[in-house]
Every structure is written in C-alpha cells, then in structure tokens.
Amino acid sequence: MDEVFKALADGSRRSLLDRLHARNGQTLNELCDGLAMTRQAVTKHLAILEAANLVATIKHGREKLHYLNPVPIHQIGERWIRKFERGKLAALSELKRQLEKRDA
Amino acid sequence: MDEVFKALADGSRRSLLDRLHARNGQTLNELCDGLAMTRQAVTKHLAILEAANLVATIKHGREKLHYLNPVPIHQIGERWIRKFERGKLAALSELKRQLEKRDA
DNA sequence: TTGACATGCAACCATTTGGTTGCATATAAT
C-alpha cells in the first residue's frame, strides 16, 4: 500500500497512468512522446509504477508494452479513501463548531 | 491536488490522519504520544498536512488543536480514483488477453 | 513573579528522489 501511495505522489507518474488510461498497451517510446524528460527518466518512473503493481509489462519483440493495472488504485479507494468519507459530515460540522467557538 | 498526493505519500502522515480520524481535535503533544519521532518531526508532518488542507488548526490558549479536513481526500476519490474505476473491467480483460497472446 | 509546560523557529545532517549522460545489448530492416 505504501508503495502505491509513493508511486502516486509524483505528477509525472500520475500523468503516465493517465496516458495509459487513455490508450493502453503503449511502448516505452510512445510514453516518452511529448514529455520534457529523457527516456531513461521515464523508464525509472515506469519501474516504480511496475514495482507498485500499477502497470504490467510484456515484451513484444524489441518493444515493451505497458498496461495499466487499476486494481491498486481501486484498493486505495476502498480501503483508505472510503474510511474518511464515512463520518465526513460529522467531522466537518465539528470543525465548523470549533472554528466558531474561536471567534466567540 | 499534487500537494495532497505528496502529503499522503508518507506513512507517518497517514497515521496522523488516522489518529485524528479516531479522535478529532488533538493537541500536538497528544499526537506525538507513542510515536518514535521527536515533537519537531511531528510538527513538520502536521505543517505539510496543513499546507495540503488536510488538517485545520486552532490555537486554544497555549495548545494547538488539530482537526481533520476530509474534503481533499474525498476529492481525490472523486476526481482521480473514480476515473480509473470506470472501464476497470475492460482494461483487465484486455490485459488478460494480451498476456495470453504472449504464451501463444 | 517565577517556574513549568506547550509550542515555534532555525540550523544542520543523511538519505532518497528525480533527473542526467554514456555506453551496452537485443531485435528488426536493408
């Protein structure tokens, strides 16, 4: 779980996921296209995403195809985000109450 | 949004949010309790959480009370996680298809 | 008012991170 959060912390990596979400199965060179980064930098980002199980790759001849795995993202939604959504309104109203108490 | 992802990337910070979720409105010293970290380290983490708008604080006399703000977490769920949940099954079946093609 | 307690501020440090360059290797095309 920690690896996934760490992987998602970087904007470049999130945009790589976005690109794969838009078109799955892209090669490394395709993913580099238009980015202000060297190929090797992208390789490193993809390696981190792969270690976090967010992308899976298969080699097809001399090219490496990258596929998005949305499961860890879903798990973060289920196991983490949702926890904070329950009782959200209660927390907000308490915060509001406390902030108002300050001005009193 | 980037600030929120960065803030959530650290396990210590996530556990601070957990603690506030369990009991809202704790002081700095209370939040330090039982952590293998100096008070100043916790202060820094809380500052990052505050900058990301994940916690709000009010000073009450000589103590500072910390309140969880679940809105940014919710937004990440809405604006980011959900996007990858749509079409999840399609992506998975495509991945499976590709992996099987490799073995053929 | 004097001391204790809660927090703030700043300098410093080691490690991690995000990026680079240079070269090596493997596969496809001529």
Add this chain to the structure above:
DNA sequence: ATTATATGCAACCAAATGGTTGCATGTCAA
C-alpha cells in the same frame, strides 16, 4: 552482414525529504 531502432544498465548529480538538536517564545499555575 550491416545498420537502425528499442530498450537496459550504471554512474553520477542537485535538490528535496525526513529527521535531529538547541534555543526562543508564549501561556498557565503556584
């Protein structure tokens, strides 16, 4: 066979990160 293309590997670098220690300040209590 030779050349071009796609990727891999490793060393290096600056900046950010997560943590520390030491001291200052503000507030409550005796």
